[in-house]
Amino acid sequence: MPVFTPHTADTAPDAARPTLAAVSRKFGYLPAAVALMAESPALLTTFLTANAGFEAGSLDPVQREVVVLTVATRNECHVCVALHTAMLTRLGADAELVDALRAGTPLPxxxxxxxxxxxxxxxxxxxxxxxxxxxxxLAAGHQPRQALDVVLGVGVYTISTFANRLTGAPVDPPLAGYAWTPAG
Structure with a gap:
């Protein structure tokens, strides 16, 4: 018997329902990871709020995805790797960059x-x-503020990767083409 319930707008705790509706509108479907996080409205709200703060920080979109995919591969979260591979692809990132991030090898x-x-x-x-x-x-051209924004990204995606692994969140069908399995 599964421990965690993939909630819907009808089954989620009341406090999570507006968040589920907003996420569904944004993605066009309810991601399984979000449906599972809804069991804890506090976790779901904290993750989404902290993620919004990370997105508003000093790192550009590709830099944020580098942080996220580094955390996701290190923590072996197949859901985050698939989702953020799709995001990097939509951003027009080089395939060589994406492949290196997914493999955990030096970037080009x-x-x-x-x-x-x-x-x-x-x-x-x-x-x-x-x-x-x-x-x-810093010598590579980054600023102290960006170092702190890396810490923020690590915190946000530690929440996400740990929650996804704990709940056994599956990769959603729209992301199946970006599925990932850890090496070794």
């Missing part, structure tokens, strides 16, 4: 690679990033 763009390495350092060192890694991030 030096500035984005510095961002990926810094994101990994934030994760690996739990925020206590060694000075030389922070200096390398």
């Amino acid at each position: 763009d030096d500035r984005l690679e510095a961002l990926r390495r810094f994101t990994l350092a934030v994760l690996e060192h739990r925020g206590d990033v060694p000075d030389e890694l922070t200096r390398a991030f």
Whole structure:
């Protein structure tokens, strides 16, 4: 028997219903991950609010996707990898960049690679990033504000990746072409 219920607007807790309706309008369907997060209206609202803050930060859309896909592959969240691969594709990102992010290998763009390495350092060192890694991030043309926005992105997508893994969220049919399986 499944522990988590993929809610609908009719079955979700009252506090989550308006959020589910808004997400459904935005995507044209209700993503399974959101339907499962609805069990905890507080989690769902916190994730979406924090994500809106991340999107309003100093990183451009491709940079945000580098952070998200770095966290998603590191945390092995197949749902986030599929969704954010689709987003990068819609942004017109190079296939080589997308493939490298999905594989967790160095990126073809030096500035984005510095961002990926810094994101990994934030994760690996739990925020206590060694000075030389922070200096390398800044030397690649990033600003201190962007370092803090990386921390925000790591936090937001730790919530998402952990929730998706806990609930067993499946990849939605519209994203099936972007499915991902961790290497090794």
